[in-house]
Amino acid sequence: MIVNEKIAIDHGLKKEEYQKICELLKRTPNITELGIFSAMWNEHCSYKSSRLHLKKLPTKGKQVIQGPGENAGVVDIGDNDAIVFKIESHNHPSFIEPYQGAATGVGGIMRDVFTMGARPIANLNSIHFGSTQHKKTKNLLRGVVNGIGGYGNCMGVPTIAGQTSFDSSYNGNILVNAMTLGLVKKDKIFYSKAAGLNKPVIYVGSKTGRDGIHGASMASASFDDKIEEKKPTVQVGDPFTEKLLLEACLELMEGDSIIAIQDMGAAGLTSSSIEMASKGNLGIEINLNKVPCRESKMTPYEIMLSESQERMLIVLENGKEEMAKKIFDKWNLDFAIIGKTTKSKKIELYFDNKRVADVPVNILVENSPMYDRKWKKAKLPKKNKIEKEDINNLKIIDILKKILANPNICSKEWIWSQYDHTVMGDTIQKPGGDSGVVRVHGTNKAVAASVDSSAVYCWAHPLTGGKQVVCESFRNLISVGAKPIAITNCLNFGSPENEENMGEFVECVQGIGEASSYLKFPVVSGNVSFYNQTKDQGIKPTPSIGGVGLIKDYSKMITMDFKEVNNIVLVIGKTEGHIDQSLFARVILDEKNGPPPEINLFNEKNNGETLLKLIDGNLIKSAHDVSLGGIMTAVSKMCIKGNKGINLKKPKYLINEIEYFFAEDQGRYIIEISKKDQKKVLDILDKNAVHYDELGTINENMLFLSQKSKVTIDELKSSNKNWLIKYMSK
């Protein structure tokens, strides 16, 4: 096939990009080369629209061992231990084929982590679906949950936390973001930078099939009515083989025979080989006849672009081939020497004794397009005036029950009880809390992780929304007693070619950067997913933030369930009564406009750090951050989890009761303390200039505000627990 402009455009390249390729090569590429360019230069692999802005994120810190640019980020947790972690999207495949899409998303992110030498110890996920009324939502939810469970459960890695939301902006484009944490010894981290000449390049894992060809290109395009036709571009997962691959790789990594290792994820053999060569400033020569293939008569083009799962590329020390092969034989996995490193600084492919591709690596990587897309700055929406008569007739308990049964607040136990969250025997805080927590095996340390997003805030004002998500992640870690270390981000947006969507991206990233820089909570890994839209309509901007923190002594871990009757409950942080963009405004008042709550980074940091001090002093019995649904929702969840009630006090200062209890002001936590510690706690709060209100005292089984406003915890529990179960069984 002779390549021309039309074929290039069919590959998702722009006309100018194709011209640039011809200029750089000083000739027309052949079809295999064109395939390679299209894979490397698409949005998913090249970050061409986002690179310029991602550069501005803070990525360094005292505990950061590896920031963005590797398979995953790495942070130091002391005693020669390090945590490797990353979040990644698998949105488009999951919409087309929810089970396989979600499963291979989980498989892919785990591979990114164990490629670096770390054993995965926890999975998390952030999944977003269309309206619960939409005809596809139920099946998509079921398929995605089955897929995540199917892969993670089989791998024997606990799924310890997650987030699920429903919003009509995802009707035609759901989001599936998967995150994995792995544990590694600091001096045994593996990287993808090739080094040395004439070193064998080894292919291990599954055979290469025709599945997923052009997966990365599909992930870089918008959806249209014909999306179902793209099913063949979805990869098929085999968690059993990945489990074998994990054990085999870790066994090989015990020795010192690996120079570089890279998993074959998006754009398969193409991006893995080019990445290793590029980082090592070397060339790689591959004989494609040596690549283990599942199907007969696969062409070089297909072999290079296949996204078959569970495969790795390794650059090995000379003379270690036999030893390495024995390990992969033991685990019944393919092992093939397919090429070698060269000094040519080119990627050279041979097939049937003919050279089928010959491209300088730097053309593919450094010369890949980078765009400074046009973007539109968002204005801060005007505050809504809430008419007092709108809310004065409302009954607090009725509102509360409605909110607790809202799809975005209700218990997600139906989802996480399908994930194995206890395998590996170290899960000390399971899903349903502020963060999931796993022990660092055999030590007193534990690692907390949380994944958060607030698409509604980001949609209302991207800059504020971006800051808020980082702060919420910070709070979720602190609420369990963990010191926040670093974050990974998965940036899900609409089309970068649309000025408004691009503006949302730019400003969310700016907000994320400001908050993470102020909170010393750097970004160490992540991924960008653009073109999340159906036809011209983009999703609400949805950056997902995965936060990781350390608990030095896990006996000090905090959970959110109320512990003891007569204990005192405080709310830390000031409640101003910000109702715009709150769940209350949307669900009860049906009001969708207005600005999101403001972020005060000083208060966030100060309140959080002070709470950590209190936790460290053993003064806190339970804690929970206040987010969606405000104080009333947060306190109800603490009651439900602990099977206790609370006698609530009326707000002291001049504020409407409903606004007080349902406002979504930021930087707040609810804490439980015992009476004997009250003075000590208040002294510390005063000394650190942290605002607090006394919220009430814990009772046996009733949420009590007044004789007219009270409800049993059992009733609240059934509102909260049953909604999703009922929805899924209908």
Place this chain on the structure above:
Amino acid sequence: MKSAVITFPGSNCDRDMDVALKKFGFNNKMVWHQDIELPKSDLVVLPGGFSYGDYLRCGSMASKSKIMQSVINFANSGGMVMGICNGFQILVETGLVPGVLLRNKYLEFICKNVFVKISNKDNFYFKNINNNILELHIAHNEGNYFCTKDQLKEIEDNAQIAINYCDAEGKIEEIFNPNGSIKNIAGIFNKEKNVLGMMPHPERMIDPSLSGDDGSIFFKNLINNLK
């Protein structure tokens, strides 16, 4: 006391079992599925996981792997063999314990704490245990125990039911049955009671900071019985 845990390709609770056995005093060895001989052991454990991916019937491939002939011989000569979760599925496939394990009634993987009532203490696994009810943890997709009427009669006549799903008070009722098992069966013995297969994972409940600590009761009692 010596124990051995078999690792099949796809086993994923083998390490957890190793940790638990060692914690309660066993001298444990890991055994690879392609080995032919078992090390000298007082207890052999088939751990949980997804042996061979469970792509065929759960446990069926593993039941044919090399080491299993030795395990079967060991069991037939009176040796203690315990299968947990996928290990139970493997035991069923070897025929060492009767019945089959079907897909859960509600067709969903279930991961949660359950209560089980010990139905027979006249064996080395539960002899001398003070508790009648244990809180354990299940995590499976195919734990729905089924057998024919004749088999059930035989199982009951021989007192082969080891544990049943129940509530905290020990009531064995359908609403406390997580997966649809006949008679709420969570674990059964062979006729001689030296082979035990059960769905719950005691090895995940060996520390108060985990989902619970009742697994410790089970293991402490087990090693004392074997001494």
